[in-house]
Every structure is written in C-alpha cells, then in structure tokens.
Amino acid sequence: MIRFYNGKVLRFSPDMRITDEEVWTDGKVISYVGPVRDDMPVFERQIDLKGDLLMPGFKNAHTHTAMTFLRSMADGMELQSWLKKIVWPREAKLTDDAVYALTKLGIMEYLSSGITASFDMYVHNEAYAKANVDAGFRTVICSGLNNFDADPENIEREYLRFNHYHELVSYMLGIHAEYTTSLDRMEYLSDLAAKYQAPCFTHLCETKEEAEGCIKRYGMSAPLLLDKIGFYRYGGGGFHCCYLTEEDIRYFADHNLWAVTCPASNLKLASGIAPVEQMRKAGVKLAIGTDGASSNNALDMFREMYLVTALQKIYEEDASACPASEVLKMACVNGARAIGLPDCDDISAGKLADITVINLRRPNMRPLNNLTANLVYAGSKENVRLTMVNGKILYENGEFFIGEDPDEIYCAAEEFVRSLEA
Amino acid sequence: MIRFYNGKVLRFSPDMRITDEEVWTDGKVISYVGPVRDDMPVFERQIDLKGDLLMPGFKNAHTHTAMTFLRSMADGMELQSWLKKIVWPREAKLTDDAVYALTKLGIMEYLSSGITASFDMYVHNEAYAKANVDAGFRTVICSGLNNFDADPENIEREYLRFNHYHELVSYMLGIHAEYTTSLDRMEYLSDLAAKYQAPCFTHLCETKEEAEGCIKRYGMSAPLLLDKIGFYRYGGGGFHCCYLTEEDIRYFADHNLWAVTCPASNLKLASGIAPVEQMRKAGVKLAIGTDGASSNNALDMFREMYLVTALQKIYEEDASACPASEVLKMACVNGARAIGLPDCDDISAGKLADITVINLRRPNMRPLNNLTANLVYAGSKENVRLTMVNGKILYENGEFFIGEDPDEIYCAAEEFVRSLEA
Numbered sequence: 001m002i003r004f005y006n007g008k009v010l011r012f013s014p015d016m017r018i019t020d021e022e023v024w025t026d027g028k029v030i031s032y033v034g035p036v037r038d039d040m041p042v043f044e045r046q047i048d049l050k051g052d053l054l055m056p057g058f059k060n061a062h063t064h065t066a067m068t069f070l071r072s073m074a075d076g077m078e079l080q081s082w083l084k085k086i087v088w089p090r091e092a093k094l095t096d097d098a099v100y101a102l103t104k105l106g107i108m109e110y111l112s113s114g115i116t117a118s119f120d121m122y123v124h125n126e127a128y129a130k131a132n133v134d135a136g137f138r139t140v141i142c143s144g145l146n147n148f149d150a151d152p153e154n155i156e157r158e159y160l161r162f163n164h165y166h167e168l169v170s171y172m173l174g175i176h177a178e179y180t181t182s183l184d185r186m187e188y189l190s191d192l193a194a195k196y197q198a199p200c201f202t203h204l205c206e207t208k209e210e211a212e213g214c215i216k217r218y219g220m221s222a223p224l225l226l227d228k229i230g231f232y233r234y235g236g237g238g239f240h241c242c243y244l245t246e247e248d249i250r251y252f253a254d255h256n257l258w259a260v261t262c263p264a265s266n267l268k269l270a271s272g273i274a275p276v277e278q279m280r281k282a283g284v285k286l287a288i289g290t291d292g293a294s295s296n297n298a299l300d301m302f303r304e305m306y307l308v309t310a311l312q313k314i315y316e317e318d319a320s321a322c323p324a325s326e327v328l329k330m331a332c333v334n335g336a337r338a339i340g341l342p343d344c345d346d347i348s349a350g351k352l353a354d355i356t357v358i359n360l361r362r363p364n365m366r367p368l369n370n371l372t373a374n375l376v377y378a379g380s381k382e383n384v385r386l387t388m389v390n391g392k393i394l395y396e397n398g399e400f401f402i403g404e405d406p407d408e409i410y411c412a413a414e415e416f417v418r419s420l421e422a
Numbered sequence: 423m424i425r426f427y428n429g430k431v432l433r434f435s436p437d438m439r440i441t442d443e444e445v446w447t448d449g450k451v452i453s454y455v456g457p458v459r460d461d462m463p464v465f466e467r468q469i470d471l472k473g474d475l476l477m478p479g480f481k482n483a484h485t486h487t488a489m490t491f492l493r494s495m496a497d498g499m500e501l502q503s504w505l506k507k508i509v510w511p512r513e514a515k516l517t518d519d520a521v522y523a524l525t526k527l528g529i530m531e532y533l534s535s536g537i538t539a540s541f542d543m544y545v546h547n548e549a550y551a552k553a554n555v556d557a558g559f560r561t562v563i564c565s566g567l568n569n570f571d572a573d574p575e576n577i578e579r580e581y582l583r584f585n586h587y588h589e590l591v592s593y594m595l596g597i598h599a600e601y602t603t604s605l606d607r608m609e610y611l612s613d614l615a616a617k618y619q620a621p622c623f624t625h626l627c628e629t630k631e632e633a634e635g636c637i638k639r640y641g642m643s644a645p646l647l648l649d650k651i652g653f654y655r656y657g658g659g660g661f662h663c664c665y666l667t668e669e670d671i672r673y674f675a676d677h678n679l680w681a682v683t684c685p686a687s688n689l690k691l692a693s694g695i696a697p698v699e700q701m702r703k704a705g706v707k708l709a710i711g712t713d714g715a716s717s718n719n720a721l722d723m724f725r726e727m728y729l730v731t732a733l734q735k736i737y738e739e740d741a742s743a744c745p746a747s748e749v750l751k752m753a754c755v756n757g758a759r760a761i762g763l764p765d766c767d768d769i770s771a772g773k774l775a776d777i778t779v780i781n782l783r784r785p786n787m788r789p790l791n792n793l794t795a796n797l798v799y800a801g802s803k804e805n806v807r808l809t810m811v812n813g814k815i816l817y818e819n820g821e822f823f824i825g826e827d828p829d830e831i832y833c834a835a836e837e838f839v840r841s842l843e844a
Contacts (some may be wrong), residue, residue: 267733270736303802306725310690313691320499352791363530365526374719375717378720
C-alpha cells in the first residue's frame, strides 16, 4: 500500500472539485480517499505531497506511439504528401524490434507528461503490446483496417487475442479512414462490430480534401456514410473531426459518439482547427489526443490542453470559449470513457490507480489563484512530479521505472533511424 | 572560469550550425568556443554536457513580468474588458514590495524556460530594476507612456537613470499604445526619441478594434500615424502587430522596424493571429515575446516558438510556413538585437555569457533526427538543464540560484494576491 498525504486532490465525480484529502493505493486500485485516519495500515511507502496536486492521469485518446522515429524527420509538409513521401515508405521498413523500442520511447514521453493510458492505432501490434506490458503502461489498441492490409480477418483474431492478453491491454475496432478503406472493408468491419456489439473508431474528416472527397465518392459526408453501413451501431467515434458539418455534429451528439480532437497535429500539418466549441455546445462528447510524434511533434497533454481552448478562442472570436475546467474533463474523465477505461477516470476508492502528481512548487503554478486554469493555461511537463499506472510508480522526479534503462531505449531508437538511411 | 565540454553548441553567426565545440566563460563573457585545447587554464568548474546542447538564451522581447499576480485570475475575457475590469483596478493597488516579489517570480519562470533577458513594460520600475539586479537577471525596461501617467517628464528621468543604473539593466523609450495615449503625449515621446536618437516601441495593432479605431481617430493606420510624428525616426517597433495592413508591413520592412509577435497571448484573449509569415517574407525583422502571465498564462519560450510556426501553417494554409530554424533565430538572435542587446545574441568569444543548456537525454528530444526542429516542435521546460546570465548560473537541474529562497518568493506573491481580496 502507498499513502499520498499532505497535498490536494483533483476529483471529478459527482462534481469537479479540489480537496485536501489523502489517497491510498492498494495494489492496482485506489483503496481510500478521504481525511487522515486513526486506523492506518502499514504502508510500503508514504509520499509527502508537500502541497502538490494528485489527479487522474491524462488519457491520450488518439496516437500512433511508435511513430516517435519520425519526429522532426520531415516538417513543413501537408498531410497527404507527408504520408505518401515520408511516412509510408519508412513504415514499410518497421520491424517488431523497432516498434518495441519506439513504443517504449513514446511511453516515456507519455509518463513525463502525466499520461497514463493511450488509444493507439498502428502496426506490429504484437511487439507494441509487449512493450506496453513490459513497461507497465496501459493501452487500448485500435485496429486500423485499410486497403493495404493483406488479411482483414486478422482483425478479428487480434480482437480476441488482445482482449485476453494482459490486464494492461485491450483492443477496439477501427478502420484507418474512409479515404484509405474500400466500402467492402468498411462493411466488413461494421459486421464485426455487430457480431461483438463493439464500438468503432476511425480517422474522420481530418482535412478539407478528405471531407470533400467522401462527398464526391459517396454523395454524403463520412459520418453519414458510416452510419448507413452500421459502423456506429454500438457507438465509437472519430479522430480529428476538423471538418464535421452541422449535420454531422448533430449526428454525433444524437448517437453519443466521441470526437477526439488533436489540435497540435492539425496545426502542424495545416489541416485546420476542429469546431470543438461548437461540438461541445451541441452536446458532442469530446476527448483529446496527441496524434503521433511525427506530426505534432511532441506527446504532451499540456500542449494539447492549451491548444484545445486557446484555438477555440480565435476560431469562435470569443475569449470565453472552451473553459479550462471543460478541457481538464476532456483530458481525464472523457478520455478514459472514450477509450473503454471507465475504471481509470477519477480519484476515488475502487478506481484503478492511474494517477499523476503535479508539482505546484514551480513558478508557472504560482500564485495559486485558480488551479484548474493554471493546469490548462500554464502547465508543462516540468510540473509532472510522478506518474503511476495500475498502482505502480513508473515515473518520479524525472526518472523512469519501466524495466529498461532509458539510454538503451534511446540507442535502439537511433539505431533503427540510422538503418533507414542505409 | 567555467568550462562546458562534451556537448553540442548551437551557433548562429556567420551561419546557423550545430558544432561539437567546447565553450569557456570568464567572468561575464564567453572567452573561448572551439575544439579541446592542450593549454587549459584552471577552471572554477567544469561541466560535462553529456551530449546536451549549449545555446544562446532566449530573449523575451515583450512582457510585463510582474503581472504574474494576475495569472489565472480571470480567464475567458477579451482584451478590452479584461484590461478595464480586472487588470487596471488591481494594478492600481501594486506596491514596490509587491512588484519586487512578483518580478522575481516571473524571473524564475524565465530561467526555467531558458530565457536570459526580457523587454519589460510595466510600473514601479525602481522595484522592478532592483529585483532583476538582485536576481542577476538581464532586463531592458521600456517606458509605457499613456494618458494615466501623472508626469510624462518622468520618462526622461528614468531614461537617464536606468541607462546608468547597473550593467544588467537598460532602458528604451515607448508608449503604451496609440489608443491609450494622446497625440500630444505621443509627440512628446517622439521629441524625446529625437533628442536621444533612440528607437521607440509600443503595443501596436493588437486587436482589430484597436487598428480600426486608429483609422477612425486619425484617418490612417497606427504605424503611419507614428511615422508622421517621427516616432520611428531612430527605429524601434511594435508589440503584437496582429492587424498590420500590407502597407504597414512594407513600411515596417523599409524602415527596419521590429515586429514582436506574442502568439499565446493573442490566442487566449481572442485577439487573432499575426501575419508572421507575410511579414517575414516581406523582410520585416521579427522577435518573440510571451506578453504577461495574465494573458498567456505562461512565460515559456517553447510554447511561443511552437505557436509562431504552427499558427502560421493554418493562417497561410501552408504546412511549410515559418521553418523551425527561422523561429529559433527570432527567439535568440533577433530577440537580442531588437531589444538593444547585440552582445547577447550568439555563442562566440567576446559575447556576453547569456546561455542555456538543453537536456537532450529526454524522450521528447529523441531520436536526434533534427535538433532545430526538435527544439521548436517538441521542446519544453523539462529540457532546460541550466540557464546562465552574465556568466552566472542562475538555474540548474530545477534549482534556482537567485539570492532568495523560491518559497519566500511564492509566499510574498500569494500574500499580495490575498491583500487584493481583503
């Protein structure tokens, strides 16, 4: 058992609030949240928070973790040429070993940003899952069916395998995107979703070209096309959602679908700004993703949170758009629920111990006028003091405890990059 | 003498490049940059860079440092109502002691972000200057003449005083803004500029309302009005510059004026996006500022650098807009030159030792595909290992060496905030 005391706790349910409680964890769960007690058990460690803030870890609701190898490899390109000229030829050279190392590199970056779970769509899922389990990190794999996949039926095998692989790993259904997946294959996935009564996800309306292309190809927007083929019968959602129409937004709200916004990636690839505030006001459920390190180029929830709100202010020409508290909910609670991890969404007894501790004894957190606003408008990786996943401390005071030396992970990543140039 | 060895050095002149040289400092200057030498002097300290990157410190070319007390105090308001309802009534209660503490808080945040000098326009300049000198930080004070000042002639007294006050402090002429300063007073400042052959600065075309207001008031844009009254006879520039017209941009380029962009503040107050790429292509000299912590809410050059380039990509609908190397130049070299510190603009022998060391042994800096792009697109405060100003290490491994305990500074800042509510 671990005891966190002498700090503040950010809780979301039933109402968002900051308390002066202490938090105990027992194995992988939070066992107690409340005032100091007389009947204290024996703890294996007692952590003096020194006034710092304990909160649920951030959930990265859309990413391609192992794309760390492409960080800063080709900047200044728009999405389609970047995919075709840079990303896809290099991804073809990925090996299991490379994905294993590159995933661990991404996990390190998540931990340093207080992120405790990811929703990942990529390749070499076997190596990817192993890297997460070995590091102790929680992940939900999303299938990314597209026209390049040799064997669509592999998705069902993966669905069954990775949902019974390890407590830190689960698997959800998805296609890469409408524009990379034939109607046949989209229908195949929808049938699979029906069979397992499972939600489905996809990259959706990320660029204007893509959104317009779907209308040309099918005579309707991608969300309505997906609706028509039953893709969303059991829920799910879309990544990016920069170019949802008003009708699409109503559809998303009416069907309880998740829109996962990735503002940094959308800026950097010049894709645009998603209508987050419009979606929020229409009742669409929102979560936040970093996308891959290749298009961001960081895996940093503080950057994303700032951008989610700051961009809406100019997009709506309204400085009150997207309040900080709403953004924090997206990053913590909504993220967890979007990716099928409702037990990781809050700090309360019985929830899984996926926690981060924010150092408030740093100049960017002072004065303590408004902690919520400080986190969203001024927070940075320098404030992440500790990150715990499933009850284990994986990051503390800048050091990683993920079963492998960081230098070895850096070396393996660099080695793979050098092999690409050979 | 201090020796930095076993690392990389980012140099700007004559060409931007990254070398494997070592760097020695002697007192307040850089005394040697080059390969390892046989004739080594006795050093007071030898710092193993362990492969990390030594570079010129960032220059914060527009800020209001002591506004730290307003951080997260009122978010979600546009510029004018925020100034009138929140900022100005509280600023009226500022004391010398408060400004001293709040300035030190801001300086801590600068140091933690690798910033080594600021260009500050605010109030209580005596206390402000003392806080900088006591902390060992370099600052250029800019006068902010406006209609609320009781005695415009105080500016000349301050000009003479603070330009002979301490080697870390200098003073430049400026007005707050066209919309807060009568024509008489703008002309008064222009005459002062003529007398001392000095450049002049001002908040300029920050909001659409302000830019349009000037045309209503004077029948011409603010830059052209300022030109007419001789404000820019000896150079200078404008802060924000979100709404410069094409004609204004040509005027800025032709007259070698500086445009200081503050992207985070412009987003958060819903002011807009400055046409940075358009200015850059027209030959306007550009530098970067954080603005105050009240409207940002961070004082973080990594955030600003990312936003400078990322926002231009959507503003221009061109992912190649504003390359990372150009942004780094703005933050380091241009910043120094804009604010009258040409001796702080680079790492080379004879320059002042205003330096930061970037920790590359962090996951967000790996792989080392492109260091320049990594810094701009993925860098964060977690990467700042050391910040040195005028040859003195003021920040290292998260600790501050500024002559006062951080907790005392936090306490004094919180105390002032509490006094506002009383």
